[in-house]
Amino acid sequence: MSLPAPTAENRAVVTGSSSGIGVALAEELASRGYSLILVARREELLTALAEKLTKKYGIVAEVRAVDLSNREQRAPLAKELASRDIAILCNNAGVATFGPLAKLDLDYERDIMELNAVAVQDLTLAVLPNMIERRSGGILVTGSAAGNMPIPNNATYAASKAFTNTFAESLRGEMKEHGVHVTLLAPGPVRTDNPDQNEVGSKIPEFIWVTAAHTAKITIDALARNKMRVVPGLISKGMSLAGQFGPRSITSVVAGAAYKKLGG
Numbered sequence: 193m194s195l196p197a198p199t200a201e202n203r204a205v206v207t208g209s210s211s212g213i214g215v216a217l218a219e220e221l222a223s224r225g226y227s228l229i230l231v232a233r234r235e236e237l238l239t240a241l242a243e244k245l246t247k248k249y250g251i252v253a254e255v256r257a258v259d260l261s262n263r264e265q266r267a268p269l270a271k272e273l274a275s276r277d278i279a280i281l282c283n284n285a286g287v288a289t290f291g292p293l294a295k296l297d298l299d300y301e302r303d304i305m306e307l308n309a310v311a312v313q314d315l316t317l318a319v320l321p322n323m324i325e326r327r328s329g330g331i332l333v334t335g336s337a338a339g340n341m342p343i344p345n346n347a348t349y350a351a352s353k354a355f356t357n358t359f360a361e362s363l364r365g366e367m368k369e370h371g372v373h374v375t376l377l378a379p380g381p382v383r384t385d386n387p388d389q390n391e392v393g394s395k396i397p398e399f400i401w402v403t404a405a406h407t408a409k410i411t412i413d414a415l416a417r418n419k420m421r422v423v424p425g426l427i428s429k430g431m432s433l434a435g436q437f438g439p440r441s442i443t444s445v446v447a448g449a450a451y452k453k454l455g456g
């Protein structure tokens with residue numbers, strides 16, 4: 193089975209499409225003819241992107257300004273997606289914090305779990321029944337190489353991405369017989385134009401970065417082929433393998449020391 197072809201009615205949904213990888217995923221899908229539903233909190237950025245992609249690719253782009261970490265705001269979106277013809281869902285929105293957990297804002301740490309993990313499950317559950325019934329659809333989950341290992345000084349993020357990584361790869365096994373594609377994007381550092389990246393980004397050597405546009409292209413190609421996991425960039429692939437297969441007692445010490453420099 194391949195992904196559903198774009199039609200006038202169906203939509204590709206991209207969460208976290210007001211900046212970074214989400215913008216690149218939205219543009220990649222629009223360039224392949226998919227009309228979009230763009231989701232994030234900053235409505236003005238979503239609207240600007242919708243206008244740009246509509247003009248450039250002749251698609252339809254709808255905007256939903258929703259705080260996905262808020263269950264009350266998320267519920268109507270999930271209900272809408274369950275009732276629409278969703279060809280592709282890209283669960284991409286996510287945030288990270290750096291530093292010892294006890295020193296961070298604990299309410300915000302709870303919100304990160306809600307956004308990075310629970311919302312991913314929620315929106316996926318919303319679109320799944322129609323995709324199974326149609327025997328077609330694509331679900332992309334943006335996890336992270338950080339989800340492969342324990343990371344002191346990044347505990348909530350690493351744990352939330354362990355959820356997304358395992359959720360996507362487990363679901364893929366269940367969906368094979370239903371014709372629904374499920375792919376995990378588990379990147380190392382991806383350079384985006386998000387100014388928030390500057391502080392952390394300057395502490396990571398330049399050769400490790402890959403671009404968001406390249407990431408989006410190979411990710412949508414991979415989703416079309418129902419690949420299990422995408423890790424863009426050779427260096428990130430190496431780091432990812434070390435995280436997945438290295439002894440956790442060692443990787444946690446090495447990763448913890450590196451992340452301490454990022455904000456600990």
Ligand SMILES: NC(=O)c1ccc[n+]([C@@H]2O[C@H](COP(=O)([O-])OP(=O)(O)OC[C@H]3O[C@@H](n4cnc5c(N)ncnc54)[C@H](OP(=O)(O)O)[C@@H]3O)[C@@H](O)[C@H]2O)c1
Nearest residue numbers: 208210211212213232233234259260285286336381382386
């Ligand atoms: N860039 C990397 O190096 C890298 C590496 C590994 C994994 N990732 C993962 O890739 C995904 C995208 O990251 P990025 O680097 O592109 O980050 P980014 O530029 O900061 O984008 C994050 C997106 O998530 C949205 N978002 C944040 N909080 C939200 C909320 N409460 N409700 C709805 N939307 C929310 C943001 O929009 P609003 O602020 O407008 O809501 C924004 O569109 C994340 O899941 C991240 O964990 C990134």
